[in-house]
Amino acid sequence: xxxxxxxxxxxxxxxxxxxxxxxxxxxxxxxxxxxxxxxxxxxxxxxxxxxxxxxxxxxxxxxxxxxxxxxxxxxxxxxxxxxxxxxxxxxxxxxxxxxxxxxxxxxxxxxxxxxxxxxxxxxxxxxxxxxxxxxxxxxxxxxxxxxxxxxxxxxxxxxxxxxxxxxxxxxxxxxxxxxxxxxxxxxxxxxxxxxxxxxxxxxxxxxxxxxxxxxxxxxxxxxxxxxxxxxxxxxxxxxxxxxxxxxxxxxxxxxxxxxxxxxxxxxxxxxxxxxxxxxxxxxxxxxxxxxxxxxxxxxxxxxxxxxxxxxxxxxxxxxxxxxxxxxxxxxxxxxxxxxxxxxxxxxxxxxxxxxxxxxxxxxxxxxxxxxxxxxxxxxxxxxxxxxxxxxxxxxxxxxxxxxxxxxxxxxxxxxxxxxxxxxxxxxxxxxxxxxxxxxxxxxxxxxxxxxxxxxxxxxxxxxxxxxxxxxxxxxxxxxxxxxxxxxxxxxxxxxxxxxxxxxxxxxxxxxxxxxxxxxxxxxxxxxxxxxxxxxxxxxxxxxxxxxxxxxxxxxxxxxxxxxxxxxxxxxxxxxxxxxxxxxxxxxxxxxxxxxxxxxxxxxxxxxxxxxxxxxxxxxxxxxxxxxxxxxxxxxxxxxxxxxxxxxxxxxxxxxxxxxxxxxxxxxxxxxxxxxxxxxxxxxxxxxxxxxxxxxxxxxxxxxxxxxxxxxxxxxxxxxxxxxxxxxxxxxxxxxxxxxxxxxxxxxxxxxxxxxxxxxxxxxxxxxxxxxxxxxxxxxxxxxxxxxxxxxxxxxxxxxxxxxxxxxxxxxxxxxxxxxxxxxxxxxxxxxxxxxxxxxxxxxxxxxxxxxxxx
Numbered sequence: 001x002x003x004x005x006x007x008x009x010x011x012x013x014x015x016x017x018x019x020x021x022x023x024x025x026x027x028x029x030x031x032x033x034x035x036x037x038x039x040x041x042x043x044x045x046x047x048x049x050x051x052x053x054x055x056x057x058x059x060x061x062x063x064x065x066x067x068x069x070x071x072x073x074x075x076x077x078x079x080x081x082x083x084x085x086x087x088x089x090x091x092x093x094x095x096x097x098x099x100x101x102x103x104x105x106x107x108x109x110x111x112x113x114x115x116x117x118x119x120x121x122x123x124x125x126x127x128x129x130x131x132x133x134x135x136x137x138x139x140x141x142x143x144x145x146x147x148x149x150x151x152x153x154x155x156x157x158x159x160x161x162x163x164x165x166x167x168x169x170x171x172x173x174x175x176x177x178x179x180x181x182x183x184x185x186x187x188x189x190x191x192x193x194x195x196x197x198x199x200x201x202x203x204x205x206x207x208x209x210x211x212x213x214x215x216x217x218x219x220x221x222x223x224x225x226x227x228x229x230x231x232x233x234x235x236x237x238x239x240x241x242x243x244x245x246x247x248x249x250x251x252x253x254x255x256x257x258x259x260x261x262x263x264x265x266x267x268x269x270x271x272x273x274x275x276x277x278x279x280x281x282x283x284x285x286x287x288x289x290x291x292x293x294x295x296x297x298x299x300x301x302x303x304x305x306x307x308x309x310x311x312x313x314x315x316x317x318x319x320x321x322x323x324x325x326x327x328x329x330x331x332x333x334x335x336x337x338x339x340x341x342x343x344x345x346x347x348x349x350x351x352x353x354x355x356x357x358x359x360x361x362x363x364x365x366x367x368x369x370x371x372x373x374x375x376x377x378x379x380x381x382x383x384x385x386x387x388x389x390x391x392x393x394x395x396x397x398x399x400x401x402x403x404x405x406x407x408x409x410x411x412x413x414x415x416x417x418x419x420x421x422x423x424x425x426x427x428x429x430x431x432x433x434x435x436x437x438x439x440x441x442x443x444x445x446x447x448x449x450x451x452x453x454x455x456x457x458x459x460x461x462x463x464x465x466x467x468x469x470x471x472x473x474x475x476x477x478x479x480x481x482x483x484x485x486x487x488x489x490x491x492x493x494x495x496x497x498x499x500x501x502x503x504x505x506x507x508x509x510x511x512x513x514x515x516x517x518x519x520x521x522x523x524x525x526x527x528x529x530x531x532x533x534x535x536x537x538x539x540x541x542x543x544x545x546x547x548x549x550x551x552x553x554x555x556x557x558x559x560x561x562x563x564x565x566x567x568x569x570x571x572x573x574x575x576x577x578x579x580x581x582x583x584x585x586x587x588x589x590x591x592x593x594x595x596x597x598x599x600x601x602x603x604x605x606x607x608x609x610x611x612x613x614x615x616x617x618x619x620x621x622x623x624x625x626x627x628x629x630x631x632x633x634x635x636x637x638x639x640x641x642x643x644x645x646x647x648x649x650x651x652x653x654x655x656x657x658x659x660x661x662x663x664x665x666x667x668x669x670x671x672x673x674x675x676x677x678x679x680x681x682x683x684x685x686x687x688x689x690x691x692x693x694x695x696x697x698x699x700x701x702x703x704x705x706x707x708x709x710x711x712x713x714x715x716x717x718x719x720x721x722x723x724x725x726x727x728x729x730x731x732x733x734x735x736x737x738x739x740x741x742x743x744x745x746x747x748x749x750x751x752x753x754x755x756x757x758x759x760x761x762x763x764x765x766x767x768x769x770x771x772x773x774x775x776x777x778x779x780x781x782x783x784x785x786x787x788x789x790x791x792x793x794x795x796x797x798x799x800x801x802x803x804x805x806x807x808x809x810x811x812x813x814x815x816x817x818x819x820x821x822x823x824x825x826x827x828x829x830x831x832x833x834x835x836x837x838x839x840x841x842x843x844x845x846x847x848x849x850x851x852x853x854x
Contacts, residue, residue: 029080030118033088033098038081041071041117044104045078048113052078059107062115063346064100065368071102071117080115088119089156096158103366107347110361112394123161123214127153129222130280134208136190136224137322140198141231147177148190149326152279153210153220160213170206174226190224198228232321234265236273243315243329245297249305250336257288260295262317262325269320278326279314288313288331297329305335306370337375337424343367343432346397351437354408362388363400363434367420374423383417383431390418400434408438412477442480442534446472448542453528455510458549459518467501467546470508472530480534483508488527488541497526501546510544518550519599552653554599556607558661561594578664581643583635591620594627594661596649604653612660613646620665622647629663641667 029042045052054060055075062073062080072083092098098119103112134151155163166188168176173194179187188208206224211217238260245258264271275295277285288311289298297313313329348363369376380390380398387406391399400416414436421429448470455468474481485508490497501524503510510528524546531539579592598605609627614620616639621632629645643665650658 026114026116028116028118030120031082031086032120032122033086034122034124035082035086037083037085041080041082042115043078044073044080044115048104050078050106052076054106054108061105061107062102063105063366064102070100071115073104080117086119088121089125091119093156105346105364110347110364110393110399112364112397114395121158121161123157123212123218125155125157125161126218127155127163127210127212127220129153129208129210129220130282131222133223133225135227137227137229138192138196139229139231139322140196141233142192142196144192144195146192148192149278150176150188150190150208150224151222152185152187153222154281155210155212155218157212157214162212163210164213164217165211167209167211168206168224169209170224171204171226173204174206176208190226196228202228204228227322229322232266232270232319232323234270234319235323236262236264236317236319236325238262238315238317238325238327241327243327244332245329246332246334247303248334248336249303250338251299251303253299253302255299257297257299257331258329259297260315260317260327260329262295262327264317264319264323266319266321270323272320273317274319276316276318277313278316283308284311284313287311290315303333305333305372306339309333309335335372335375337371337422337426337428339370339375340428340430341367341369341378341420341422343418343420343430345432345434348400348434349436351439352402352406353439354406356402356406358402358404360402361399362402362416362436364393365398365400365418365432367396367398369420369422371422371424377423378420379423380418380420383419386414386416388414388416406438408440408477411438412440412475413437437477440477440480442476442532442536442538444475444480444532445538445540446474446483446530446532447540448472448530450542452543452545454545454547456547456549457512457516459516459551460553461512461516463512463514465512467510467512468544470503470510470528470530470542470544472508472540472542474532476532476534480532482533483530484533486529486531488529490526492521492524497524500524501526503528510546516548518548518601519554521548523547550601550604552600552604552651552655552657554604555657556596556598556649556651556659558649558659559595559597561592561661561663578666579629580666580668581631581635583637583639583667585631585635587631587633589631590628591631591665592629592663594622594629594647594649594663596627596659596661598651600651600653604651606652608650608652610648610650611645612648613644615640615643615645619643620645629665635667639667643667 027042027044027047031039031041044050045055050060055073055078058075060073062069062071064070069083070086072081073079074081086100088098091100098121100117100119102115102117104115105112129151131151136148136150138146138148153163153166155161163186166176166178166186168174168188168190173192173196175191175193177189177191179189181187190206204226206226208222208224209219210221211219239262240260243258243260247257251257260275262273262275264273274292275290276292277290280288287300287303289300290296291298295315295317297315310333311331313331314326315329316324316326318324344366346364346366352360352362365380367378367380369378378396382388382390382400387402387404388400389403391401393399398418400418414434416434416436417431418434419429419431421427449472450470453468453470457465457467470485472483472485474483484505485503486505487498487501487503492500498513500513500516500521501510502513508528508530526544526546527541528544529539529541531537581589581591585591594609596607596609598607607627608624609622610624611620611622618632619635619639620629620643622629627647627649629647645663645665647661647663648658649661650656
């Protein structure tokens, strides 16, 4: 743009210069500051001869130093445009020529072009004073023509846009004079034009205006308040007109840099000196602190040579009378090696084929150090014995290229460490790691992590439950190493294996498709095939064994006694049975045995038995593990003849499941009681078996009738024998003393004849079951006076299978027996009972006088 304002010769020269710089990879443009975002800077595509197709594909990009990108490349036109609004005063403070640099990188060609853009100034800043109000103290005896420095204005613009003139208004006692500083800057001074009189006016208000040369011009103002003081004939004097301080940038915060000193010949109030900054920028005021009493200048925050290498301060010493003196302080910052080299990866490959030729470009790097020489001089190298080397490309750019052929079978991935070290002492260094994978052909089959897999799964699992995960790896890379899993062919119980389990193709997770039952399937044996994604694909397989673990999901089943009815699925079924037990059973006698099974395995099938309910508690007990029902004590007369027992069968699962069995036990002592209970039990058994009760009753009546007839015939025979014996005794003379000791009750007198009636003892044994009856009647060899006693509870009566004292033959051990003892005086009653027995056995047996024992 600046070249267009010149003549044709200058324009031609500018064009030739741009063509020369473009030929050597360097472009230079100019653009005013504060241009809006997207403003045109230069036609880069035309100047460098770039293809617009490469721009649209994104293979050409702009890279700028620093965190802010000020320029961008338009993808359709190839124009260089502004990416942000640019403020020259912010970027290039106190710099006459503001130039921004950026690089254009062509990805495919690995080519770099440098671009310089000069930012020209515009009048966007008005002159400003650091303080909007300044106080000036003047002694009333000051002679006209005396000069007093005024605060100068600051305009960051350049040339005519910067500060050009000052104007003073407000009072006739003062005028304005402008002096030129050593650097060409303008310094305003207040000139006393007319003598002051404190008695007339102690204060004077003035306005100082600063203007720049822009079009239109910008101005800034400051108020000047003049205080008229009494006479003070000595002003403070600094020991030096200029203080120079040189210090490194790593000076600690709070350190005292230097101390300025001024003296005043006056005494008292006029000799007291206060120090202050007269002229200081905003950045310097945030960096340095001046002690007003001692004049010591200290550091408020750390210095940075890379941001600013020097500072200029102006210090003023004021006495108590309003007189002052100024001095200049120059602070020079020296560089310290406090910045490590920065390595930026501009472009890099992430993978390379193992057949790539030597010299293939892998990455493009940019290296820089913010420090100055020699701290900013950088040396680059590659660590380790890797098949790569560095080549210098453009200025601070380096290329990483292959040094020899690659072999993936030896190394499949490289971590190339590029190290940069500066020239400081001690040297600082940094590194960047380039990760590069080597591509390969599909020459490796998947390999499983284990030779075989096994898992245990509890039965009754939820459908879709995870069983286990198989994992296979492939030494290849990319698609060749992508492993997918599938099930091998197989069948379980006639059904396809795929209906039981499935494998996730991507992860190798094996899932159960249905709820498994231990009682049906104890284990599953299958094959899982792993296949990679190469062409052709390679595969391998592994054996998987899945064991189903039993759970307590089956309640115990009672096999004996036979089932009667189901009470519910939660606690098994209810069972019933009828058992017979003699009343003279000893403790521990076996009554019955409950037999149960459980379909589960292990401790879930361990069964225990316990008596849950009984008609007579304490009479029976059940074996914990055997299920045998035994008598806990001998039955008593008060015990009910019909006993009902509820036995609970439990397994050892968690939670435990159970089933119940109900037993009916009949306690019998007499024939009548036995037959009654047996008839009742038979009726119940017949009802349970589906047989009519009338058929069993008919057989029972026939059995009782047969027994009664045999019993009556035996009694008649016994009576005949007794009568014959009595008749023989009447024919023989009685022996003397034969009746001595016989009770009087045994004699009856009839017509003066004393007759002795002997006592008779008869034993009657009756055995009966549902099919047959047997009667056994025997006469004792001797007479007795009393009825035989009932056996004690702890002395059980002998069963019909035991041998009696007379040596009777044994009968079935489960047959009940009845014993009768009769006296002659009861003959008539006995004959009546025996006569009625066949027709009414239940009533007749109850009317028999005598002792009944079972």
